[in-house]
Amino acid sequence: MIAAVIVSAASFYVSTGLGTFWPLAWAAPLPVLVLAFDSSWPTAALTAFAAFLLGSLNTPYGVGGWIVFGIPPAIGFAMATLAARFAASRIGWPAIFTFPAVLTGWEFLFAEISPNGTLWSLAYSQTDVLPLLQLVSLTGLWGVVFVLSLLPSAVALAWHRRSASLVVLALTLTLGVIGYGSLRLREIPAGAGVRVGLAATDRGLPDAAVTTDTSTALATATAYANRIARLGAQGAEIVVLPEKMVGVTPASTGAVLNILSNAARSARVTVIAGLSRNAVQPRRNVAVVFSPDGTTTAEYEKHYPVPIIERDYARGRDATLFPGPGAQWGVAICKDLDFPGWLRVYGQRDVRFLAVPAWDFVDDARLHGRMAVVRGVENGFTIARSAQQGLVTLSDSFGRILREQSSAADPLVMVTSPPGAGTTFYARFGDWFGWTSLIAAAALMIIAATAKVQRPALGSTKGSAH
Numbered sequence: 134m135i136a137a138v139i140v141s142a143a144s145f146y147v148s149t150g151l152g153t154f155w156p157l158a159w160a161a162p163l164p165v166l167v168l169a170f171d172s173s174w175p176t177a178a179l180t181a182f183a184a185f186l187l188g189s190l191n192t193p194y195g196v197g198g199w200i201v202f203g204i205p206p207a208i209g210f211a212m213a214t215l216a217a218r219f220a221a222s223r224i225g226w227p228a229i230f231t232f233p234a235v236l237t238g239w240e241f242l243f244a245e246i247s248p249n250g251t252l253w254s255l256a257y258s259q260t261d262v263l264p265l266l267q268l269v270s271l272t273g274l275w276g277v278v279f280v281l282s283l284l285p286s287a288v289a290l291a292w293h294r295r296s297a298s299l300v301v302l303a304l305t306l307t308l309g310v311i312g313y314g315s316l317r318l319r320e321i322p323a324g325a326g327v328r329v330g331l332a333a334t335d336r337g338l339p340d341a342a343v344t345t346d347t348s349t350a351l352a353t354a355t356a357y358a359n360r361i362a363r364l365g366a367q368g369a370e371i372v373v374l375p376e377k378m379v380g381v382t383p384a385s386t387g388a389v390l391n392i393l394s395n396a397a398r399s400a401r402v403t404v405i406a407g408l409s410r411n412a413v414q415p416r417r418n419v420a421v422v423f424s425p426d427g428t429t430t431a432e433y434e435k436h437y438p439v440p441i442i443e444r445d446y447a448r449g450r451d452a453t454l455f456p457g458p459g460a461q462w463g464v465a466i467c468k469d470l471d472f473p474g475w476l477r478v479y480g481q482r483d484v485r486f487l488a489v490p491a492w493d494f495v496d497d498a499r500l501h502g503r504m505a506v507v508r509g510v511e512n513g514f515t516i517a518r519s520a521q522q523g524l525v526t527l528s529d530s531f532g533r534i535l536r537e538q539s540s541a542a543d544p545l546v547m548v549t550s551p552p553g554a555g556t557t558f559y560a561r562f563g564d565w566f567g568w569t570s571l572i573a574a575a576a577l578m579i580i581a582a583t584a585k586v587q588r589p590a591l592g593s594t595k596g597s598a599h
Contacts (some may be wrong), residue, residue, distance in 0.1 A: 134176060137164040138184045145188025149258045150202070151500055152191055158258040159284055161188065162210070166232065166289035169218045181214035182207045189253070193496035202253040209239030213282075216578060221290055223581040229299050231581075232286035233279045234574040241275050241567030248440045250471035252504070255281055260503040264314030266532045269511045270557040272566035273473055279570060280310050318531055326549040327459035327486065329517045330369030330402070331525040332360040333378075333540040338521060342377040342492075345412045347385040354379050354389045357406070358396035360545060365400025367547045370458040372400075375521040375540070376407035376435075376467050376490040377418060386410070390421070390429065398427030403457050405464055407490030415447040420464050420490050422455050431455045435466040436475055452478045460485035460552040467491035467520070470505040473564075480512025480560025485530075485552035487514045493523030498539070502526045506534070512560045514553035530554045 189203035287303030434449025
């Protein structure tokens with residue numbers, strides 16, 4: 134039991150959350166499942182829960198983050214393990230689908246109620262596996278969670294039953310998914326490329342965002358106006374700046390907006406700038422869109438403020454689209470991209486580019502940036518994301534990273550990017566696979582509960598040794 138916990142926990146730690154060694158995410162459940170099929174149910178439950186919880190220790194958000202992002206998925210992992218153990222003794226080959234169906238269904242349901250959306254989903258461990266990632270354009274995250282957990286389920290059950298055919302079945306399905314993704318990656322989006330500029334800096338944080346001092350706000354706005362000018366000189370057609378790059382008050386708003394408006398007009402570029410409207414109650418986290426003639430054409434308000442940290446900010450209600458260079462553009466802010474349902478609003482409206490002002494927490498920069506990349510693949514748009522204390526990233530609608538640089542380096546990035554491929558199956562039909570997984574999990578449990586035990590109950594003999 135201890136060995137299974139250690140091996141699985143270590144595998145989860147290095148592959149999920151802040152871990153980047155994605156191959157081990159496929160193997161992480163295996164020691165727990167092998168043990169569970171030949172042990173008592175308390176041993177199986179405790180082993181699964183401990184393995185996942187310890188594997189979540191790489192959270193960058195302290196003990197509170199470990200509790201929030203470790204305990205709920207650990208419960209789901211334990212439930213899926215127990216369900217797989219129960220089905221293994223009662224039904225035939227369909228038992229291999231029990232573990233992935235329950236685990237996927239749990240992730241889906243929890244994401245629906247969590248104030249952090251899909252943060253810490255197992256699926257994000259696979260963002261570098263582009264052929265697999267294409268599955269989200271059909272199923273959303275939930276298809277990736279299912280496929281990722283199907284193979285270890287099949288291997289563990291095959292080991293338990295000494296039947297290699299179960300592994301063949303799971304491999305065939307997995308390779309089919311990879312094949313689909315490989316074909317999709319050959320698609321070439323129509324439309325001319327757009328020259329996208331990204332700029333961010335960590336200097337002056339957090340003072341610039343929370344300031345109520347007019348001189349500080351004007352100095353920060355002027356510094357960003359200089360960046361706009363430099364990107365415009367490089368040929369940028371649109372410039373995306375970070376979330377809450379400057380705080381404004383009723384007294385300083387007009388002057389700050391005027392500086393940014395003049396910068397957009399002088400450079401002849403569209404500008405998306407993140408502002409924090411301070412000295413008002415509630416505060417507002419907004420992204421303002423300036424057209425190339427300097428006109429303010431739109432203002433988007435963050436739909437999902439960060440729990441606790443942004444508790445005194447209002448919540449925006451409306452999606453924002455604007456006619457940017459090359460295609461239809463949309464705008465969202467940082468945390469909004471943790472919630473696939475909200476981003477589908479843009480996918481359904483055939484947005485081809487999404488501008489994302491953002492502000493990360495340094496250690497989670499890659500994870501949060503890759504979560505945004507997945508939203509682009511789900512919905513068919515290119516993501517232009519500028520994050521303070523994070524990464525400036527441009528990714529296409531297939532999840533390819535076109536350019537990426539740390540905000541610590543004061544980057545000025547200009548990349549020519551194609552428009553996204555456009556509305557996907559997932560954008561149209563939403564979380565159908567999440568619901569299907571829940572239905573399948575319930576059906577498999579009912580079938581297992583009504584079936585006769587096909588072999589001695591698991592744990593009845595070997596379980597006494599654990």
